[in-house]
Amino acid sequence: MKINRNFLNLKDSYLFATIGQKVNDYQKANPDAAIIRLGIGDVTLPLCPAVTEAMKEAVAEMGARETFRGYGPYEGYAFLREALCVSYAQKGVKLQSDEIFVSDGAKCDVANILDILSGDNVVLIPDPVYPVYLDTNIMDGRTVVFCDATAANEFLPLPDAGTHADIIYLCSPNNPTGSVYTHAQLAQWVAYAREHEALILFDAAYEAFIQDPSLPRSIYEVPGALECAVEIGSFSKTAGFTGTRCGWCVVPKGLIREDVPLHQLWMRRQSTKFNGVSYIVQRGAAAVFTEEGARQIRGHIDMYMGNAKIIAQTMAVHGFAYFGGDNSPYIWLQCPAGMTSWQYFDRLLEQANIVGTPGSGFGANGEGFFRLTAFGSHANTVEAMERFQTLF
Numbered sequence: 001m002k003i004n005r006n007f008l009n010l011k012d013s014y015l016f017a018t019i020g021q022k023v024n025d026y027q028k029a030n031p032d033a034a035i036i037r038l039g040i041g042d043v044t045l046p047l048c049p050a051v052t053e054a055m056k057e058a059v060a061e062m063g064a065r066e067t068f069r070g071y072g073p074y075e076g077y078a079f080l081r082e083a084l085c086v087s088y089a090q091k092g093v094k095l096q097s098d099e100i101f102v103s104d105g106a107k108c109d110v111a112n113i114l115d116i117l118s119g120d121n122v123v124l125i126p127d128p129v130y131p132v133y134l135d136t137n138i139m140d141g142r143t144v145v146f147c148d149a150t151a152a153n154e155f156l157p158l159p160d161a162g163t164h165a166d167i168i169y170l171c172s173p174n175n176p177t178g179s180v181y182t183h184a185q186l187a188q189w190v191a192y193a194r195e196h197e198a199l200i201l202f203d204a205a206y207e208a209f210i211q212d213p214s215l216p217r218s219i220y221e222v223p224g225a226l227e228c229a230v231e232i233g234s235f236s237k238t239a240g241f242t243g244t245r246c247g248w249c250v251v252p253k254g255l256i257r258e259d260v261p262l263h264q265l266w267m268r269r270q271s272t273k274f275n276g277v278s279y280i281v282q283r284g285a286a287a288v289f290t291e292e293g294a295r296q297i298r299g300h301i302d303m304y305m306g307n308a309k310i311i312a313q314t315m316a317v318h319g320f321a322y323f324g325g326d327n328s329p330y331i332w333l334q335c336p337a338g339m340t341s342w343q344y345f346d347r348l349l350e351q352a353n354i355v356g357t358p359g360s361g362f363g364a365n366g367e368g369f370f371r372l373t374a375f376g377s378h379a380n381t382v383e384a385m386e387r388f389q390t391l392f
Contacts, residue, residue, distance in 0.1 A: 010138055023349065071276070091218050110136070200230070201230050232247065341370055
């Protein structure tokens, strides 16, 4: 028996596991410290009433012989896929419901989609970026090239005609930087992908946080994207499903490579390796798109974006260069006084009992930067920024 030796090329620990260990060690040594966590992007508001009521009704159905359901469709129940189609139509995007595959979250999809793509493909990944994009391709042994996201391009890199790639990862609003691509910028990526016969894997997990109506919330708002992009969405941050797990993946039928529809390959993959998301969870997810559900979810998003505004205003008052916070729940700030990302992590933890995420954990270009999230409670966010002001 041989192991997959590509795993030995990974960093020793996943970024957030390292952060968790450091925080746990500090808490053990300082048991009275009131630590405020603005690091991992986990939500703090509970599932909204429309969602929980739908789930309760689904539980009751599962408890009665007449309405009990066993295995569901591999691609998800029609009622949720049709609700997602309506949501896309509201953005001006026309999809067929069977082009949408319900999943247990965006993190899984951005990794699992690689099953249908050759290991010989060259992968283009922005730096800095969400670690899962890079790690999953290292696990498969693919060649990875980077495009530089820096303060000079506002952390929104554009394609380089001199660089060839077969697979391109894009995330907008971006994790970790909070930057958001415009229609014109995404159009450049679509044109590049079509010219190179490449595939864009577009992570739209944070699209619901975009406040500016002129900014695209789906790559399919760009003409031609249906022939070169897979889009991945999530209920985790939008509707608080981080512990419930539900997302979706759009694989358009017009997306064809080597004369083979990727839709066909993905359906084959899912029907072989995935038994679908539970009926109860999917009923809860569908409630997000009801009139009452949408109103309640908007209230949650408004609270988080209010937190983002508080953090951004604090950064501005103290003269910190930062990105994000206006159309994203992330604030990406430059560390003061030339500190490294981990030095700043230690300083905030030890002197203010605030946990953030070192930018270097997202790539070489993240060194000297730091991510704070707006997903804490309102009270904790206010308290954290008061501590921040005292410290600086």
